[in-house]
């Protein structure tokens with residue numbers, strides 16, 4: 001008998017990770033992607049803090065899975081607006097749990113390495129969170145609510161996201177590329193921040209695999225290999241053969257404290273321990289992913 005194609009509702013899908021989820025999941029599922037701003041023709045409008053509309057929209061679509069993907073992701077905005085942050089990043093997740101329980105479907109939630117305090121060098125799923133910022137706290141509280149109240153959940157913690165390209169990437173790689181495009185011959189890069197990059201496409205494929213295999217629980221999902229902000233910057237320059245032309249000045253995080261005043265952990269290095277333990281880790285090394293990302297999204301920089 002022919003297998004029925006399953007349906008997935010993805011809330012908050014208009015950002016850098018949402019882009020990869022749309023591309024990966026639309027190949028295997030019937031999907032409905034929503035966001036509060038419609039930036040693509042495959043998105044429809046839904047602000048997930050409007051809880052009645054959220055519930056109704058998901059119920060009308062009647063999905064087999066609910067992916068609650070979006071969040072307020074700018075750490076400084078979160079520090080300035082804690083109430084709006086908890087509404088977007090915690091309260092909305094509580095509603096998503098209730099909706100998924102009512103429909104008796106799994107909820108998939110995207111969390112972050114930013115729930116840890118960074119006092120250790122690396123973190124596994126068994127380590128205790130101790131978030132330093134409102135962003136980190138709001139995501140941790142959402143995780144806790146899910147674990148305490150959901151009947152059927154998958155929590156996926158990502159690291160430093162790479163993806164989305166010029167239009168959607170709000171993070172480190174795009175910031176470095178913009179400085180290169182602007183003709184900067186010196187880059188100030190922090191040498192006191194460690195982490196694990198996470199390519200949006202690898203992450204989406206990994207989540208897809210866990211869904212396919214009916215796996216539930218809490219997972220670290222990051223690219224293989226530990227690194228630092230400064231090493232990522234060197235790797236970008238190396239890719240464009242700009243190591244001789246552009247100088248990297250090592251600075252510590254205090255250098256940027258005016259612009260980036262939210263507290264960030266010294267280390268956000270995650271280990272995919274649980275993926276390894278069930279032999280389902282398909283995450284590639286971050287250097288391979290970075291090259292793929294740059295060649296796909298920023299090839300115009302290759303002269």
Ligand SMILES: NC(=O)c1ccc[n+]([C@@H]2O[C@H](COP(=O)([O-])OP(=O)(O)OC[C@H]3O[C@@H](n4cnc5c(N)ncnc54)[C@H](OP(=O)(O)O)[C@@H]3O)[C@@H](O)[C@H]2O)c1
Pocket residue numbers: 011012013014015016017018034035036037046047048049068069070071072073074088110111112113139157158159160161168170171
């Ligand atoms: N970026 C990272 O390094 C990182 C690392 C670990 C985990 N994560 C998690 O990964 C997930 C995806 O983040 P991302 O990196 O793709 O961030 P992103 O590019 O900022 O995308 C998030 C999307 O959610 C939307 N959104 C926010 N509030 C919403 C609301 N009330 N209703 C509907 N949509 C809303 C945002 O719209 P606006 O842009 O208009 O606000 C944006 O389109 C988030 O849960 C984030 O916490 C991100």
